[in-house]
Amino acid sequence: MATASATDFDVRRNDSLGLRLQHALHANPVLGPLAVLIVAIIAFSIVNGRFLTATNLSLVLQQVTVIAVLALGQTLIILTAGIDLSAGAIAVFSSILMATFCTKAGMPGIIALVLGLACGTAMGAINGFLVTRIKLPPFIVTLGTLTIFFSLNSVVSNSETVRGTDMPGLMTWTGNSIPIGNFRLTYGSIIMLLLFAYFFYALGRTAWGKHVYATGDDAESARLAGIQTSRVLFSVYTVAGLLYAVGGWILIGRLASASPNVGVEYNLDSITAVVLGGTSLFGGRGSVIGTLIGALIVGVFRNGLQLGGVEVVWQGFAIGLLVLVAVSLDQWIRKVKT
Amino acid sequence: MTEPVLQARGLTKRYGRVVAIDGSDLELYPGEILAVIGDNGAGKSSLIKALSGALIPDQGEIFLDGKQVHFRTPMDARAAGIETVYQTLAVAPGLDIADNLFLGREERKPGVLGSVFRMLDRSHMRAEAKRHMSELGVATLQNIGQAVESLSGGQRQAVAVARSAAFGSKVVILDEPTAALGVKEGNRVLQLIRDVRDRGLPVILISHNMPHVFEVADRIHIQRLGRRATVITPKSHSMSEAVAIMTGAAEPPPQAAA
Ligand SMILES: Nc1ncnc2c1ncn2[C@@H]1O[C@H](COP(=O)(O)OP(=O)(O)OP(=O)(O)O)[C@@H](O)[C@H]1O
Ligand SMILES: [Mg+2]
Numbered sequence: 336m337a338t339a340s341a342t343d344f345d346v347r348r349n350d351s352l353g354l355r356l357q358h359a360l361h362a363n364p365v366l367g368p369l370a371v372l373i374v375a376i377i378a379f380s381i382v383n384g385r386f387l388t389a390t391n392l393s394l395v396l397q398q399v400t401v402i403a404v405l406a407l408g409q410t411l412i413i414l415t416a417g418i419d420l421s422a423g424a425i426a427v428f429s430s431i432l433m434a435t436f437c438t439k440a441g442m443p444g445i446i447a448l449v450l451g452l453a454c455g456t457a458m459g460a461i462n463g464f465l466v467t468r469i470k471l472p473p474f475i476v477t478l479g480t481l482t483i484f485f486s487l488n489s490v491v492s493n494s495e496t497v498r499g500t501d502m503p504g505l506m507t508w509t510g511n512s513i514p515i516g517n518f519r520l521t522y523g524s525i526i527m528l529l530l531f532a533y534f535f536y537a538l539g540r541t542a543w544g545k546h547v548y549a550t551g552d553d554a555e556s557a558r559l560a561g562i563q564t565s566r567v568l569f570s571v572y573t574v575a576g577l578l579y580a581v582g583g584w585i586l587i588g589r590l591a592s593a594s595p596n597v598g599v600e601y602n603l604d605s606i607t608a609v610v611l612g613g614t615s616l617f618g619g620r621g622s623v624i625g626t627l628i629g630a631l632i633v634g635v636f637r638n639g640l641q642l643g644g645v646e647v648v649w650q651g652f653a654i655g656l657l658v659l660v661a662v663s664l665d666q667w668i669r670k671v672k673t
Numbered sequence: 674m675t676e677p678v679l680q681a682r683g684l685t686k687r688y689g690r691v692v693a694i695d696g697s698d699l700e701l702y703p704g705e706i707l708a709v710i711g712d713n714g715a716g717k718s719s720l721i722k723a724l725s726g727a728l729i730p731d732q733g734e735i736f737l738d739g740k741q742v743h744f745r746t747p748m749d750a751r752a753a754g755i756e757t758v759y760q761t762l763a764v765a766p767g768l769d770i771a772d773n774l775f776l777g778r779e780e781r782k783p784g785v786l787g788s789v790f791r792m793l794d795r796s797h798m799r800a801e802a803k804r805h806m807s808e809l810g811v812a813t814l815q816n817i818g819q820a821v822e823s824l825s826g827g828q829r830q831a832v833a834v835a836r837s838a839a840f841g842s843k844v845v846i847l848d849e850p851t852a853a854l855g856v857k858e859g860n861r862v863l864q865l866i867r868d869v870r871d872r873g874l875p876v877i878l879i880s881h882n883m884p885h886v887f888e889v890a891d892r893i894h895i896q897r898l899g900r901r902a903t904v905i906t907p908k909s910h911s912m913s914e915a916v917a918i919m920t921g922a923a924e925p926p927p928q929a930a931a
Binding site: 541560 | 727746747748751757759761762763764765766767768772773776777778779781790791792793795
């Protein structure tokens with residue numbers, strides 16, 4: 336074995352730059368997205384001096400907050416080699432339910448909020464049930480529930496927007512902010528950052544987190560190693576549902592209303608953030624820090640291109656390109672020779 | 674005669690039209706190394722999977738210390754003290770060596786950190802993992818925090834073997850644990866198997882490596898076409914006789930008493 340490691344070492348020393356980069360990214364997948372984010376920030380601030388102002392940066396953070404929370408739930412699911420197309424639908428439907436509970440049903444804000452969060456959690460649990468018990472592929476399950484939740488959403492809301500001023504203050508509280516100089520940090524963003532910190536901890540430092548990674552890496556091996564993979568999967572979909580509902584609450588604050596017609600693009604944006612953050616669609620690889628960076632990349636690109644006068648349609652084009660590059664990179668990193 | 678620690682009677686498992694095990698019996702006695710040999714597809718892995726809870730047999734009974742058991746999951750068998758190294762190793766490649774050794778039985782920090790925050794006791798698990806790995810003679814592993822996917826095939830096998838040896842309290846089952854190993858590492862695993870037996874734990878060893886089998890086994894269970902053809906001992910039969918029975922070239926002798 337001593338000789339084996341010696342030869343390993345020799346091989347590694349003779350590696351080309353590309354191979355060494357591949358190894359570095361394999362060992363530390365957050366490096367790539369971080370580099371993209373930093374380069375983007377530098378580039379956009381050179382193009383437009385307004386980009387790096389505190390006012391603009393707080394706008395970027397606010398724009399990113401909802402997507403980031405959804406992407407956090409999405410990360411958990413993608414880590415288990417799943418995908419959740421219903422993320423945006425659950426978020427929007429939860430926000431409509433909260434708004435309906437506290438306006439039409441006349442409930443106090445706190446009750447409406449808790450009930451709304453519970454509904455979102457239940458929607459996630461339905462996905463989890465279909466994936467683990469009926470054993471349908473996550474793509475199919477969430478494609479179905481996406482359609483169902485959006486249609487229920489239209490029924491409950493009557494396709495009408497509920498204004499924030501008609502709701503108790505708690506509902507729009509997430510949109511309030513603490514000024515730090517010219518920077519405005521919303522409570523929604525604070526909640527988002529706390530959630531990321533919590534899941535960073537839960538994934539890295541608890542048995543549950545290890546089981547999420549093991550299940551996503553190779554479900555059959557995880558099962559043989561004694562992990563109850565169905566239970567892990569179910570917990571992941573359920574927790575994701577709760578996170579989406581929190582996203583829905585933050586969305587009310589952001590829009591100062593609850594609207595049934597927003598959020599269609601949130602599904603793809605959340606997946607985009609996860610993928611840009613270096614989490615592998617094949618499961619078992621990735622981190623929530625990467626996802627936060629991925630969400631920031633989306634936000635920075637949208638905002639920077641806007642400031643640079645690029646039309647909205649071309650912003651989508653640019654982000655689509657980024658995603659393709661990120662997925663190709665993931666494939667390449669996966670092929671790492673060890 | 675002593676009572677078997679682990680006994681299977683008439684185990685059957687079908688996959689659609691394929692009969693993986695066809696009314697197979699097995700007895701494992703205290704303190705012995707029982708080798709299981711057989712051609713590819715003879716049903717060796719399926720048989721031990723039934724014993725370790727990884728598959729639920731269609732028919733048949735399993736007794737542990739004389740009491741009938743019904744394992745629904747690998748966790749059940751583990752809780753009963755049966756540790757298994759599967760042919761596929763069942764490791765999580767993305768997790769590190771220590772995480773893999775403790776997969777499914779992680780230890781939490783003492784006090785509030787563990788009970789409320791469910792924080793893992795990483796330093797303790799790493800120290801333990803290091804100890805188990807060096808017992809196996811793979812102390813040459815540079816770093817216990819290394820991802821298992823960055824290990825060689827043989828090193829991965831060592832991780833899986835160390836896991837079962839460390840946690841088995843009744844029975845240790847090894848499905849081709851030396852297949853990917855070099856001569857030196859293979860011999861180490863054989864020594865480990867003897868050590869486990871000398872600690873009083875009976876071992877089931879599946880292997881295609883006849884010299885290994887004849888070197889360590891107390892008895893040899895020959896599996897053929899999904900059932901036990903016979904049981905021999907390294908003293909009663911030669912390697913070529915065993916192979917002849919295994920392949921069907923020779924009639925199996927009437928089932929020898931243990
Ligand atoms: N999950 C499964 N689905 C379908 N057929 C299976 C499955 N597992 C095993 N089999 C079949 O059962 C039979 C016995 O397989 P098993 O893996 O137990 O053989 P084995 O003796 O361990 O072989 P090897 O020496 O190659 O490891 C084979 O014909 C195999 O194709
Ligand atoms: Mg086998």
